[in-house]
Amino acid sequence: MSVFDNSKKGRKGVKLPKLDVDTKIKFSNKLLRDNQAKLPELSELDVVRHFTRLSSKNFSIDLK
Amino acid sequence: VQDFSDIIEKLHSVKALAVGSFYPVSLGLLKTPGAMGVDIATADGQSLGNYLGFGGPSFGIMATKKEFIRQIPGRIVGKTVDKEDKEAFVLTLQAREQHIRRQKATSNICSNQNLMALRATIFLSLLGKNGFKELSALNHLKTNYLKDELSKIDNITIKNLTPTFNEFVIKLPKKASKIIEQMSKSDIYAGIDLGKTDKNLDEFLLVAVTERRTKKQMDKFVKVLKEAL
Numbered sequence A: 001m002s003v004f005d006n007s008k009k010g011r012k013g014v015k016l017p018k019l020d021v022d023t024k025i026k027f028s029n030k031l032l033r034d035n036q037a038k039l040p041e042l043s044e045l046d047v048v049r050h051f052t053r054l055s056s057k058n059f060s061i062d063l064k
Numbered sequence B: 001v002q003d004f005s006d007i008i009e010k011l012h013s014v015k016a017l018a019v020g021s022f023y024p025v026s027l028g029l030l031k032t033p034g035a036m037g038v039d040i041a042t043a044d045g046q047s048l049g050n051y052l053g054f055g056g057p058s059f060g061i062m063a064t065k066k067e068f069i070r071q072i073p074g075r076i077v078g079k080t081v082d083k084e085d086k087e088a089f090v091l092t093l094q095a096r097e098q099h100i101r102r103q104k105a106t107s108n109i110c111s112n113q114n115l116m117a118l119r120a121t122i123f124l125s126l127l128g129k130n131g132f133k134e135l136s137a138l139n140h141l142k143t144n145y146l147k148d149e150l151s152k153i154d155n156i157t158i159k160n161l162t163p164t165f166n167e168f169v170i171k172l173p174k175k176a177s178k179i180i181e182q183m184s185k186s187d188i189y190a191g192i193d194l195g196k197t198d199k200n201l202d203e204f205l206l207v208a209v210t211e212r213r214t215k216k217q218m219d220k221f222v223k224v225l226k227e228a229l
Helices: A044-057 B005-013 B024-028 B066-071 B111-151 B176-184 B215-228
Strands: B019-022 B040-044 B060-064 B076-081 B087-092 B167-171 B204-208
Touching: A044 B111, B019 B024, B024 B111, B060 B066, B111 B167, B111 B204, B111 B215, B176 B204, B176 B215
Parallel strands: B019 B040
Antiparallel strands: B040 B060, B076 B087, B167 B204
16 A cells, blocks of 8 residues: 555645745746645644554565 | 746757756745656755754655656565555665665665655654645745845845745855854854855855744844854
């Protein structure tokens, strides 16, 4: 199962610092991307569970 | 920040390839190298959730169009299905030198880079589609604030008049190294003294602002800088 399979629209796993200044984006439309990056949308718990599960499936020196 | 689409088009018209390096965090806002037509894009992954770590370890990002995938050093992880039709990931297109001629191999993947890349994967999973865009915007908007405030100081010239992402260069009335030293007394690391790269640039300072800086901190920066001039 990949991390994308649990993706639910609108979820986010971090709280970013707030925007405390009043400025505008100065790039022209030609410089801006017109689509969003293909990233999953997950809560913090989704991410923790996914990578913890993945770590136990790993074939590594820690396993006998 | 510049759009290289026109230059790349000209390069392609004479059958040359375009190679570009990009800053990963900026891509939440800015056009991707692929959208500009870059053939081989590279980046440093430190800003994707990795520590500064006194210069390392970090990891590199390298991407190319599918037609050049066989020329990539290292190996590609491909997605496929196993005999029971279950999703599986396999190492594919990997040069055999990594296994049979390790001593002469020109490319190797090391575990420290893997750990950094894993950190970046977790970082991006947490941010997600919207968080990545928000992070990128925060960097740019906060940078605009400091840039605007610094442009109000008489003795300082902002060198990058076109929009910048989260770094810009200012020209000071005296040596940047002196200003950095003076400002460090107020617990502020002002930026990079460009005189270290070219001695003609010893009055130039490279300033960076990330999402973590607050308005209060930037106002203090301006105040302390004025005092140091």
